Amino acid sequence: MNDPGNAPPKSGSSGLSNLQLRVVSAVVLIVVVLAAAWAGGIWFSLLAIAIGAAMLYEWLTMTAALTRAYLRTEAMIGYAVIALLLLFGFSSISLVAATAGVALMIFIHAGMGRAALWPAGGLVYACLSAVALAVLRGGDAAGLVALLFLFAVVWATDIMAYFVGRALGGPKLAPSISPGKTWSGAVGGAVFAMLAGLGVAAYAGSPMSMPAILLFSLVLSAVSQAGDLFESSIKRRFGFKDSGRLIPGHGGVMDRVDGLVAAAVLMFAIGAIMASGEPVAHPFFAR
Numbered sequence: 590m591n592d593p594g595n596a597p598p599k600s601g602s603s604g605l606s607n608l609q610l611r612v613v614s615a616v617v618l619i620v621v622v623l624a625a626a627w628a629g630g631i632w633f634s635l636l637a638i639a640i641g642a643a644m645l646y647e648w649l650t651m652t653a654a655l656t657r658a659y660l661r662t663e664a665m666i667g668y669a670v671i672a673l674l675l676l677f678g679f680s681s682i683s684l685v686a687a688t689a690g691v692a693l694m695i696f697i698h699a700g701m702g703r704a705a706l707w708p709a710g711g712l713v714y715a716c717l718s719a720v721a722l723a724v725l726r727g728g729d730a731a732g733l734v735a736l737l738f739l740f741a742v743v744w745a746t747d748i749m750a751y752f753v754g755r756a757l758g759g760p761k762l763a764p765s766i767s768p769g770k771t772w773s774g775a776v777g778g779a780v781f782a783m784l785a786g787l788g789v790a791a792y793a794g795s796p797m798s799m800p801a802i803l804l805f806s807l808v809l810s811a812v813s814q815a816g817d818l819f820e821s822s823i824k825r826r827f828g829f830k831d832s833g834r835l836i837p838g839h840g841g842v843m844d845r846v847d848g849l850v851a852a853a854v855l856m857f858a859i860g861a862i863m864a865s866g867e868p869v870a871h872p873f874f875a876r
Contacts, residue, residue: 610838618836618845626726626736631676633736634723638672641719643842644850647832648711651823656707660699664708667691671716681724681861688716718850721857734793738786739809739856743849745785746778746810747817753777762814767821775814782810809852816851820844 625636645668649661671688679687692709699705725739726732754774762770786806790797797805820843824832833841 607838612838614836614838622740626733626740629726629733630728633726634675637719637722637726638675640722640842640846640850641715642668642672643833643835644718644846645711645715647841647843648714648823649708651827651829651832652707652711654827655704657699657704660695660705660708663695663698664712667695667712668715672719675720675723681720681857684720685717688713688720714850717854717857718846721850721853725853725857725860734789734795735856738789738793738795739849739853741785741789742782742806742809743813743852746782746813747848748778749781750774750778750814753781763818763821766818766825770818778814779807779810782806782813809855812855813848813852817848819851820847 622636625633645664649656649664653661670691671684674684674687692713695709695712696705722736726736750770751774754769754771754777757771757773757777759771759773761768762772762775783803783806786809787799787802790802795802820832824830831840832843835841836845839845
């Protein structure tokens with residue numbers, strides 16, 4: 590996510606302050622995401638694919654200085670293929686294997702040199718994010734609860750890390766990567782994430798015990814913050830303040846979903862282990 594700034598809001602061409610623009614954009618995004626999550630099935634899969642496509646485009650744009658045009662094109666074509674496989678209902682294992690295969694082909698085509706690392710890495714990042722989100726939701730009630738649990742944990746982490754960090758200050762979490770983040774914010778975000786996760790799981794009647802829910806929420810919160818720092822490191826590496834300009838007041842799609850997709854991929858992986866190969870939401874939230 591973008592680092593919170595201390596400068597006063599600036600007015601945009603629309604007459605709205607930057608803070609107002611951020612709030613309006615956030616409300617619209619939340620409504621769209623929750624509506625698609627409620628619908629599930631192909632509708633949320635399409636949203637997940639759109640998110641992954643935007644992430645890949647922003648990744649390839651930021652890393653263009655160290656890549657070649659034909660490799661970026663191959664990455665986009667590869668993503669389109671994986672997206673079609675996802676829409677046609679291929680299994681999660683098949684989707685992950687296809688992603689790895691396309692990334693390997695890009696790497697080999699480039700002579701296994703560094704020029705292929707960034708487009709291949711972006712492809713894997715975008716595909717796993719889209720697949721994880723789509724598979725977690727699925728088309729049943731347990732998938733909806735799993736997704737709401739994920740949203741609650743990640744959004745609580747993001748929002749409360751900002752407010753607790755602003756209120757308490759203190760030592761910086763990773764000053765060389767993201768100067769605005771503090772340890773107090775990270776801990777505060779994790780605490781509220783645990784409470785949010787516990788609330789959703791309790792309401793849904795999750796079969797997991799309270800200690801397991803709290804630990805699961807804590808791990809997801811930590812991973813979401815690590816995903817945030819990862820995206821910040823990419824931007825800093827290539828000299829970008831924002832990953833893009835698609836979302837008014839917020840920057841790019843990666844700026845908004847960096848923590849969410851990292852936590853989703855972990856949840857996807859844990860689900861695969863619990864379900865013996867095919868990740869589903871039921872191990873977490875089936876009654």
